[in-house]
Amino acid sequence: MTPPATCPVHRIGNIPDLISTVRSKSVLNNAAYFAAAHKLDDGHITVEEFVGGMWTFTDGPEHRRRRKMLNSLVRPDALDAMRENYILPAVEKLLSESLAEPDEDGRYRTDLVELADRLFVGFGANMIGLTDMESPQRQAKLRQIIPGIFGGVLAQFFDNREAVFQMALAAKQTFVEEYYRPAHEAYRRMYAEVEAGTRDEESIPRSLMRLIVSKADPVYEDDEVGIRDAILVFNTAIGTSVQSVVHMVHDTARWFAEHPEDRERVGDMEFLTRCMEETIRLKAPFISFLVRRAGEDLEIGGEAIKQDDELHIEIPRANRDPEVFGPDAGQFNPWRERPEKLPRYGIGFGSGPHACLGLRVVLGNDGHSGSHVRFMQKLFGHGIVPDPAGEPQILAMSQDESAIEDVVTFMSYPVVFDDWTPGNTTVEEYVA
Template identity: 40%
Template sequence: MDANPLIPESRCPVSRVRIDSLDDMQKVLRSKAVEENADVSADNYICPNALAEINVREFQAGNLAMINGDLHRQRRRLLNALVRPEELVRFREDIILPSVERWMDRSVKKNEDGLYGCDLASVVELIFLEFAAKIIGIQGVESEEGMARLRACALPIFGGLSASHFEDREGVTRAGVEAKKVFVEEFFRPSLAFVKKQLERLDAGEIGEEEVPLNLLRMIATEAHESYHDESVAVNEAILFFVATTGTSAQAVLATIEYLSDWFEAHPEDRARIEDMEFISQALQETLRLRAPFVPYLTRLAVEDLEVGGVTLKAGDEVHAWVARAGRDEAVFGANANDFDPDRGVPEGISRYGLAFATGPHQCLGLRAVLGNDGKSGSHLRMVQGLFRAGIRRDPKCEAQVLEMRNLEDPRDRIPTYITFPVVLDKWSASS
């Protein structure tokens, strides 16, 4: 943990405090002395700037991740209904797994060497886009053209939401704002109008309850929380769900494929363990420990003085919680904490995935969606298993492309965001 000195042009007499040990971070994130703050998240707090203000306004202000107190508790309780255990089973069996088969069938092609392959980044993104469309309530994605149009919004919006972490912040912000316009005009507003019309038909007895499924847009249409009356809040809530169910999910699957591929090269005897869901779960959680939340750090604002362990905060301090770095804490995960090891022993009371889903009031809603209600049945796990059954390996002739993050001195903090991920599937056939 270290604190940088006051930056001269700062508007606030505060320090930027960095936390990178797991124990300290756990205590800070669980404390009522720190809160979420959109200005801190967008790097607009200590030194305000025009790009950061755009990031706050266009992507962060008012969404679930950036509110606190009673407002957060009310909205969180409301949104929990979208990730109930029975809903997650339905999403896995009726939406995600069927879409895996459909999009793989459409995307896998034979190359000039007679090998079957695809760009896995685009396929995984399409799969999770279908999930996002269902949980949000987005219409217009039934055709490949509609899905392609929505997919074109995904990576730029992810970048816009997290723009402060990228090297070309201006370009990333500009692309994100343009993608948001498409998302709002072509998907959000028409889909909301559709849900409202369906609700009118439901009230008139023309259709049954099953034809108006529970999703985010139904909550917005009925103003299940009064804050959803503000369209900007409703849009930013939808964007948060859009990014959380596409960008981070896709990156988690791709990174697990990468790490497990290396592991199997070094431990070929473990390939048979792809049939063991506990092993697959351990591998995914190990990946999350090393890389999630797929940006270098999370942020908080200290609203009260706090002293825990090696951390001293003063009210007004900006907090940077380096989550992936905490996941590599040797005091917790051992001397080889920087290495991927799905068989790693983890101390009692410590999650295998570290703080990948954060902790405290703002713990990620998607924890059970990723791992499943029992920790071994999540859609992400089944997807990874299926890909290795199909003999997946990285395409030796094509390198993956990544979106460049800001230059960070420590290689542990350079977390790749894959734009492309070319693979070969040795056990695929045209009839697969």
């Protein structure tokens, strides 16, 4: 549905109203509203090229059906295998490559955004089912389009959208022609072998591409829907993952500077999980608000909402409510007491039918052994700190009334590893 030309906007920024809103059957997701297609001359590009038809912009039975199908990508056993067989070996290999030689001052430096891009591009490629990803050149080219895909999906949240869209459309073309299409063809050949009786379907890698090619859902009769679902996985598995770990390093390093007694906990998964939960609480979903549409007249927090009104779901603002999280709610504090009836990360992963599929990826099936937290354990174990000689670079977001100053998109984040010695990794332990 296209939003009306004049569409009232209601900001939902406290936890009780927010939770009741996102769980309400009368509140709907909508790609055109999300892209601000009624406000921005170029907003339709986001819908037509990136988010229209994505499973996350569906509701009701279709959403439940498609979400149930995609849940197979984040099964507990699949996540454990991905962590042990890919994430941990890849971290050690990437550190060895990135920190092979010290700088002139004897310190080992790299850029955390680039390091995380390199790690999560493999993770995302596995989830999507991209093929021939052993090539360093193909991996590097895929990493180059991460900012473009991120910008294309989230264009309304950034300044200078014309430049963002130019980058985004070029990135999508590269993604589709050089990665999506070859993978689709490879999986089509696998299924042809299944039909010929020369291959067992269980031998086909479990991935989004398997679901698309096998038409596990009728929507995949439309090729563009498969492409956009792949873009969604690419954006969340890579773009959002990168921002979560960079923000956590940024937040935790400042905490250590102010609380040096906690540095001894750098290997403690429980402590690091608390740090990740605090970062998620304060920053996720790494934009200032989500967008919903009122499907009918309703009331939220005593305010009358008309059908088709636009709702801005301000998760970072709600997660900083001092009445819920204490007087220092706007500050990073891994020792914060868990609020009543809420997890430590608040509603950072959302709530209701559209809650983020990535919760168990980040925090683990048991709540404290997720791939992202294990990645952080490796980095802090090798003494990662922000590089005092470097300056992070960010992609400027639109500074409207909903903006929160420290919810930014890092494009570069220079770091130093103070406890690194070449050859001290355990890569052989994982790669054998």
